[in-house]
Amino acid sequence: MKIQFYNSLTNQHEEFTPLEPGKVSMYSCGPTVYDFAHIGNFRSFLFGDLLRRFFELTGHEVHHVMNITDVGHMVEGEADKMMEAANRVKVNKKSGRVPEGAIENPEDPYQIAEFYTQAFLEDARRLGYKVAYEYPHNVPRATHHVEGANGMIGMIQKLLERGHAYVADDGVVYYSVESFPGYGQLSGNSLEKIQSNAGGRVSAENQSRKKHPGDFMLWKPDQNHIMKWDSPWGVGYPGWHIECSVMARSIIGRDVIDIHTGGEDLIFPHHECEIAQSCGATGKDRFANFFIHARFLFVENEKMSKSLGNFYTARDVFDGKVKVTDERTGELTEMGRSVHPAVLRFELIKSHYRTNMNFTAKGLIDSAQTIDRMVEFRKTLEDKIEGDSGEVEVDLSHPVLSEFAAMLADDLNVSGALGAMLPWIKSDHPDPRLSLAVLKKMNSVLSVAPINEGIANAAKEVESESDAAEFEQAQQWANEMDTARKDKDWPTSDAFRDKIHAAGFEVQQTPEGSKIKRKLSV
RNA sequence: GGCGUCGUAGCCAAGUGGCUAAGGCAGCGGAUUGCAAAUCCGCCAUCGCGGGUUCGACUCCCGCCGACGCCUCCA
Numbered sequence A: 001m002k003i004q005f006y007n008s009l010t011n012q013h014e015e016f017t018p019l020e021p022g023k024v025s026m027y028s029c030g031p032t033v034y035d036f037a038h039i040g041n042f043r044s045f046l047f048g049d050l051l052r053r054f055f056e057l058t059g060h061e062v063h064h065v066m067n068i069t070d071v072g073h074m075v076e077g078e079a080d081k082m083m084e085a086a087n088r089v090k091v092n093k094k095s096g097r098v099p100e101g102a103i104e105n106p107e108d109p110y111q112i113a114e115f116y117t118q119a120f121l122e123d124a125r126r127l128g129y130k131v132a133y134e135y136p137h138n139v140p141r142a143t144h145h146v147e148g149a150n151g152m153i154g155m156i157q158k159l160l161e162r163g164h165a166y167v168a169d170d171g172v173v174y175y176s177v178e179s180f181p182g183y184g185q186l187s188g189n190s191l192e193k194i195q196s197n198a199g200g201r202v203s204a205e206n207q208s209r210k211k212h213p214g215d216f217m218l219w220k221p222d223q224n225h226i227m228k229w230d231s232p233w234g235v236g237y238p239g240w241h242i243e244c245s246v247m248a249r250s251i252i253g254r255d256v257i258d259i260h261t262g263g264e265d266l267i268f269p270h271h272e273c274e275i276a277q278s279c280g281a282t283g284k285d286r287f288a289n290f291f292i293h294a295r296f297l298f299v300e301n302e303k304m305s306k307s308l309g310n311f312y313t314a315r316d317v318f319d320g321k322v323k324v325t326d327e328r329t330g331e332l333t334e335m336g337r338s339v340h341p342a343v344l345r346f347e348l349i350k351s352h353y354r355t356n357m358n359f360t361a362k363g364l365i366d367s368a369q370t371i372d373r374m375v376e377f378r379k380t381l382e383d384k385i386e387g388d389s390g391e392v393e394v395d396l397s398h399p400v401l402s403e404f405a406a407m408l409a410d411d412l413n414v415s416g417a418l419g420a421m422l423p424w425i426k427s428d429h430p431d432p433r434l435s436l437a438v439l440k441k442m443n444s445v446l447s448v449a450p451i452n453e454g455i456a457n458a459a460k461e462v463e464s465e466s467d468a469a470e471f472e473q474a475q476q477w478a479n480e481m482d483t484a485r486k487d488k489d490w491p492t493s494d495a496f497r498d499k500i501h502a503a504g505f506e507v508q509q510t511p512e513g514s515k516i517k518r519k520l521s522v
Numbered sequence B: 001g002g003c004g005u006c007g008u009a010g011c012c013a014a015g016u017g018g019c020u021a022a023g024g025c026a027g028c029g030g031a032u033u034g035c036a037a038a039u040c041c042g043c044c045a046u047c048g049c050g051g052g053u054u055c056g057a058c059u060c061c062c063g064c065c066g067a068c069g070c071c072u073c074c075a
Helices: A038-055 A081-095 A109-126 A130-134 A150-160 A190-197 A202-208 A243-254 A264-282 A312-316 A341-349 A361-382 A401-408 A414-426 A430-448 A465-486 A489-502
Strands: A004-007 A014-015 A023-028 A061-066 A165-167 A171-173 A217-222 A235-239 A257-263 A290-292 A297-299 A324-325 A332-333 A355-361 A505-510 A513-518
Touching: A004 A290, A023 A038, A023 A243, A038 A061, A038 A109, A038 A130, A038 A217, A038 A257, A038 A290, A038 A297, A038 A312, A038 A341, A038 A401, A038 A430, A061 A130, A061 A243, A081 A109, A109 A130, A109 A312, A150 A217, A150 A264, A171 A264, A190 A332, A190 A355, A190 A505, A217 A264, A235 A324, A243 A257, A243 A264, A243 A401, A257 A264, A264 A290, A312 A341, A341 A355, A355 A361, A355 A465, A361 A414, A361 A430, A401 A430, A465 A489, A465 A505, A465 A513, A489 A505
Parallel strands: A023 A061, A023 A257, A257 A290, A297 A355
Antiparallel strands: A004 A014, A165 A171, A171 A217, A217 A235, A324 A332, A505 A513
16 A cells, blocks of 8 residues: 655655664654643644554554653743743732642742643543653653753754764854754754744844854753753753753664654644754754645634634533534534534544634534434444454455555545545444444544544543433433323433433334434534 | 745535546525424536636646745744
């Protein structure tokens, strides 16, 4: 099977061949943990997850690493992120989004980072982000990789030795972009352009200390910084870009990796600088063979922003805080009903990673219906093979799986893959055991229909006791509804149906009586 | 200004130089139903605009219009 992706390095589709046959190394830029991760973050992370699961489907052994940036990064002229976070924590505590007692000391950056790291991992796991289940393995934290020869300090030293970095008058260590001829390849920038665009944010005073306006910071001595480490260049903190170069190399254990993913905004400067650092330190001509970037997510056709009121964290969506325009009144109201994580996952992965996906309440409802169909299908198959749960082996030679995989192999064409799967679900299934095995394979990539496949299954949520009680109550109403129906007492029957709906369930008439099931959303 | 992506039905969205332009949602008609829901059957687009290349283009080329991203912290 030919596997190809759009490579940001060359701006074209390229056939993918792993460095080592059968093995794929991937590095994804992860979240900065000074706030809850939002759905835009997760769109990009889940794209990485989909890629990883695709490789696993096609028999590759995948080493996927995603970092957690828990170091605040000073930007010239702006407050430090961790400092901002401290203020935000105080606000969030008042509003109840951060529970009382969760962060004892909002001034302590390590406590803030720890809290949001755990919150992120929790959200990520609910969304079926596989690597989050491997934490702390394969999910390194920047603060743990500052010191030592294999840490950021070690790499900065190496860059100094090799002539790619210098210490400026003010003691700041800069990377010298002119020392690396490949600088600009990824983003299509040239040093001249960067020069002409310089100015703006960066003060003239700082600029004059650099050899070239494009030179970026590797280490900044600063006794007063909120997070600081000792180094040969004084107590201070590392630049933003160096962490990924270091962690990718140290956790994956290779100088050159197969694939690097991230959001499109990371192309420049972040990934450009990573390449310069990694290649500068290793002497290799490349850092990753493929750079694959996901485009931004929009909400109801607008860029997501806090000021527009369309900024959603993953947990906002789980809690039903998505705003919907009421068709009758035209007013914005909250959806109200909780959204199953599988629904959000599906909504975020179902459109191509290189389009600007538009997140909408309508799309969420769509997604819920599709998942519902998959879940129903699975139940039907399981009912048919009751008592005969022996596993059937299927491989990609199965026609439907083969098409499904081939679509994904073509630049992760999820729509095409779904176009193969959904009609198949509707078709006849003479061999339910085989069909179930096929569905499981597809779900190992999509991870949206609850199938017992161990960890990393978004919809495989543990039912809480209160959930179980609700379910029992609804089933009881359904039974009473059946009794009323036998007596042809339609008003009573309808009243029970309304009750069941109001409780968030659907009721279906079957030959065996009324059956209920929980609505996935809305 | 520089670099880049994109424009397919009410919505999401795949795809191809030439058979009926995937699939899903919504909608419509029908079966079923006490009425619904669910389910099943059927219906539902000529591909932003203009020009060119070609026997033939939605698919290739040029121009235009429009949307968006990056160039600065941001997934």
